Amino acid sequence: MPRPAASRGSATGRVLDLLRSRGTLSRVELAERTGLTAATITNTMRPLLDAGLVREAGVDRQHDRGQPRRLLRLDPEAWYAVGIQVDRTTTTIVVLDFAGGRVASAALPGTAGRGPHATVRTLAEHTTALLDRSLVPRGRVLGTGLVTHGPQDLERGMLLTAQPGPDWLEYPLADALAGDLGLPVLLENDASAAAFGELWAGSPPTDTFGLVYMASGIGGGVVVDGEVYRGRASNAVEIGHVSLNGGRTPCVCGGSGCTQAEAGPEAVVARALEDRALAERLGVAGTPDRTLADFHRIARAWRTGDTAAAGLLEASAAWIGQAAVTLVNLFDLDTVILAGPAFTVAGPVYRDRIAAELERHALGRSLSRPRVLVSSNAGTAAAIGAALHVLRTLPVEAPPALPATTESTLTLQGEP
Amino acid sequence: MPRPAASRGSATGRVLDLLRSRGTLSRVELAERTGLTAATITNTMRPLLDAGLVREAGVDRQHDRGQPRRLLRLDPEAWYAVGIQVDRTTTTIVVLDFAGGRVASAALPGTAGRGPHATVRTLAEHTTALLDRSLVPRGRVLGTGLVTHGPQDLERGMLLTAQPGPDWLEYPLADALAGDLGLPVLLENDASAAAFGELWAGSPPTDTFGLVYMASGIGGGVVVDGEVYRGRASNAVEIGHVSLNGGRTPCVCGGSGCTQAEAGPEAVVARALEDRALAERLGVAGTPDRTLADFHRIARAWRTGDTAAAGLLEASAAWIGQAAVTLVNLFDLDTVILAGPAFTVAGPVYRDRIAAELERHALGRSLSRPRVLVSSNAGTAAAIGAALHVLRTLPVEAPPALPATTESTLTLQGEP
DNA sequence: CAGCTTAAATTTATCAGGTTAATAATTGGC
DNA sequence: GCCAATTATTAACCTGATAAATTTAAGCTG
Incomplete structure (x- = not known):
């Protein structure tokens, strides 16, 4: 089984990764960031330039003496x-x-x-x-x-x-x-x-972080030292089915008190529908398969200052905060990123509440303060x-x- | 910073690991197990033989034709x-x-x-x-x-x-x-x-497993593809402080409902002490700093068929089972090994109860049946x-x- | 028991992917 | 117009592996 040319270990893969995430870099910067020598960078870049995957793009005039650094970038139209x-x-x-x-x-x-x-x-x-x-x-x-x-x-x-x-x-x-x-x-x-998208297209403050993904359900991801944790068969970090302390709601997985059942968009919408007047005020329709639209209505109401909507989201965020504590303690993390369509509008409520839970309960908090960030591309990450x-x-x-x-x-x- | 000679990636490190865990192997077997060529094995072994770290130890006469395989083993007295x-x-x-x-x-x-x-x-x-x-x-x-x-x-x-x-x-x-x-x-x-000890000195059925360690407290470890998961700063898998569904007992960590507080030896002994008659019958003294001795008394009573003792241990095992489900779901595992002095006597109760919990709740159970094993060296692993x-x-x-x-x-x- | 077959172990040449050191190229400043 | 500074390239070489040929050590066979 021949390895793909751009696999992570090789010099070629690493410079392609760097150019993709940084946009444009000189050979000197590539050498510094990869830890390889300038000679290796030259030798690595030549076939890429010949193949038309990388192009030279002007020079860097930041430095006032010597030969200026020639900038390199990926050719966007190559593939x-x-x-x-x-x-x-x-x-x-x-x-x-x-x-x-x-x-x-x-x-x-x-x-x-x-x-x-x-x-x-x-x-x-x-x-x-x-x-x-x-x-x-x-x-x-x-x-x-x-x-x-x-x-x-x-x-x-x-x-x-x-x-x-x-x-x-x-x-x-x-x-x-x-x-x-x-x-x-x-x-x-x-x-x-x-998580992978955040690592290479977002601007995460570190290359070791956990990620909570919320769309219709809730999932998790972990990146350690720039590598996605995969486990035995790439089904790792099923944070949506962690049984939470105090949870009672039955879950599709057969358990009860799971993060997804307690805190997922469906649960939030269901709770809104329990109060007829509230549901009507927020415009929550309860149409099946339109759960995220209803969820966004609640989130938008929160943004305009609706305290009932805020209460619904805070309750959900508290559950996810508890799951995030478990995630952070088990995987030894200090950074949690929120991504997925559910966080496009409601992100900030969740961020603040989850951060508060981590501040109180994460074991490593004395070593480094836990951070929670909403992905800048939550919906498309x-x-x-x-x-x-x-x-x-x-x-x-x-x-x-x-x-x-x-x-x-x-x-x-x-x-x- | 020069790498140690026996680091995991190198041929030298890998043959030393194999010889240590298998005892005695021929060059051909080393080549097969490492995936290296016979030539590489020859070249790797020579300096080890010269240095006196490895010795030839007879021949393998399993195969009836050709030159017999010469067996190699580590010299135990080298270090x-x-x-x-x-x-x-x-x-x-x-x-x-x-x-x-x-x-x-x-x-x-x-x-x-x-x-x-x-x-x-x-x-x-x-x-x-x-x-x-x-x-x-x-x-x-x-x-x-x-x-x-x-x-x-x-x-x-x-x-x-x-x-x-x-x-x-x-x-x-x-x-x-x-x-x-x-x-x-x-x-x-x-x-x-x-976990490391199990991997190299035990005989785990796979090189990907989770481990629950119970001594005075409860800890966790994870090995994936023969590599210990370390996380950001080697403080990973703090399973003793996962907040469990239904838990209420306050924990030294400041939280409540943690695995350690609900299910640790101290909790089991404390529960035994709540019933004066029971404590006396089992010989549980409640002396501080002698918790494990009391815990072992309860375990020995279980072994002789005491149902009250069994109840105490089952309750603890059920909590740990819940934590194990979280461990297995988050890290995508199918094997859990129990180690630590607390499992030397009580291991089997815990094994069976934790296996039952995984059977019911582990998400990957359809992919492969979850296994729970007690370490053969629980006390010294x-x-x-x-x-x-x-x-x-x-x-x-x-x-x-x-x-x-x-x-x-x-x-x-x-x-x- | 010499000669053949089989398989293990070793030697030799080679390669891949990097390094170091020397050299060439390109600029600003005097 | 030359020098100092800095970048980029080239050339020699090093490390750790491989493939192929060779040597070694048996068992089998007539």
Whole structure:
């Protein structure tokens, strides 16, 4: 099994990672950040420059003497990758260029009650349309990262749970989508992908952190020393099913008092619906498969100062805070990042409440003060992470020449 | 910073590990197990044979044709290491030879109410006595692994908690012991050391497992792909302070419902003491700093069929089972090993009850059936792990020649 | 028992991926 | 226009592995 050229250990993989996350760097900076010598950087960059994956982009005139540093950047048009996050109530598709820039994105409804076959077909149609609309040459799309909740069998590209319905269990999601799209598809866990996205596309203050992902359900991810923790079979950090002290609500997993059952968007909406007048005031409809829309209504009410809405969110955040304490204590962390569509509006309430819980209960708090941050790309972090995963793991060669028509168009644009 | 010769990645480190855990292997088997070529094994072994760390030990006549495989083993007398596990209520000291064999061991009372200074002095005295008694040449002792509960600062070799008393916080344990013993001292977490000991000296069915360590307190360790999970600062897997659903007992950590407070030996003994008649029948004295002795009395009563004792242990095991479910779900594991002095007698009750909890609640149970095992060295696993850690991490050179007197004695013994 | 087969162990040449040290290139300042 | 400073490249080499050929040590066979 030959390793992909850009695997993490190699010099090539490391400089590509750095250029993708920092944008533009000189050889000297690359040498400093990787710990490699300047000679190695020269030798590593040459084939990348020859292949057209990396380009020189001006010089750095910060330093006043000597030869100026020549800046390097990834050629964004060398390759593209697609990331798809799909869930019962939301779907996000993003297209990234080789430099990690967002070329296009789409937000769609979730799987609702539909089966995997229909869902995959719809995803393929939307993805094809998005690629066409954004004028991305099909031959330069490296692959697609598909992101769902766990537990999953990543090798076989299927879910190992009957959620959202029994027909999803062991349905060959990755293969089906790969067939419809004509592209390789990598399946990934949503929370791990979001952690991955934060690591390489966000600006986390450290390369060791935990992540709480909330969409329709709640998941977790952990990154230690820049490496995603995967465990035995990549189904790690199922924080949504930690049984919380004081919890009683029964959960789909068969247990009770799970984080997801107590604190997930569904639980928050259900609690709002218990009070008819409140639900009406907040505009909470209770439509099945529209849970996140209702959740966002509650979050927006909180933003305009509604104390009842604040109470609902605070209660949920307190539960997640307890789960975060367990996460931080077991994995020895000091930083927790919040990502997922549920945090796009309500992020700050959760951040503050979770931070307070950690401040009180995290064991390592004397060593370093716990931090909680809302991802700057909360809604798209998982899809971005999935696309980045494709860019990082699939073997990268010189991009294929484009068909003549497109070539000439580009050439014309390039000539003043 | 030069890497120690036996670090895990290198061929040298890997063959030493294999020889230590398997005892005796041919070059062909070493090549197969490491994935290295026969040529590399030859080249790796030569300096080890020259240095006297490895010796040829007969041939393997299993195969009937061709040149027989020559067997290799570590020379047990090349080096030695000490492992010390210390706790409020128990102390264990072991001396291992270079092959990982147990040369000597001692079980002593714990720190009780004494301060770190007096404790370190006592440990040094006992260790010196043990080394003298077992005729281990002092010049061949590589170092000492000191094992305590966390949180710790491994670099500085000190505790970051005021347990068991305020004078322990940031007392330079490792340096003090190193001074008294005249040997390098490595500080380690008890549960991680036990996990390490199980991995290399036990016979775990897999190289990915979680470990619950119970002595005076409760700790956790995780090994993934043969590597101990360390987290940000090696204070990972504090399973003793996971807040459990239904728990109310206040804990020394400031929280309530923690595994340790609900299920630790102290809690079990306290519950026994609540019933005067029961305590008397079981012989539970309630003497402070003798908690484990009382706990063992309850465990022995269970073994002779006492249902009240069984009830006490079952209740504790149920709590730990809940913590184990969280451990297994967050770290994505299917195997849990029980180690620590508290499991020497009571192990089986805990094993069965924890297995039942995992069977019901572990998320990955459909993927692979969860297993729970009691360590075959429950009482000494941590001390053994600490000594192995020393053997594995400190740089290993050719052992120094012994003083003439000892040499001649040995020579005399060798002559018939 | 010489010669053949089999398998283990070793030697030799080579490679991959990095290093160090020397050299070339490019600029600002005097 | 030359020098000092700094970046980038080249060349020699080092480390830790591999593949292929060779040597060694058996058992089998006629």
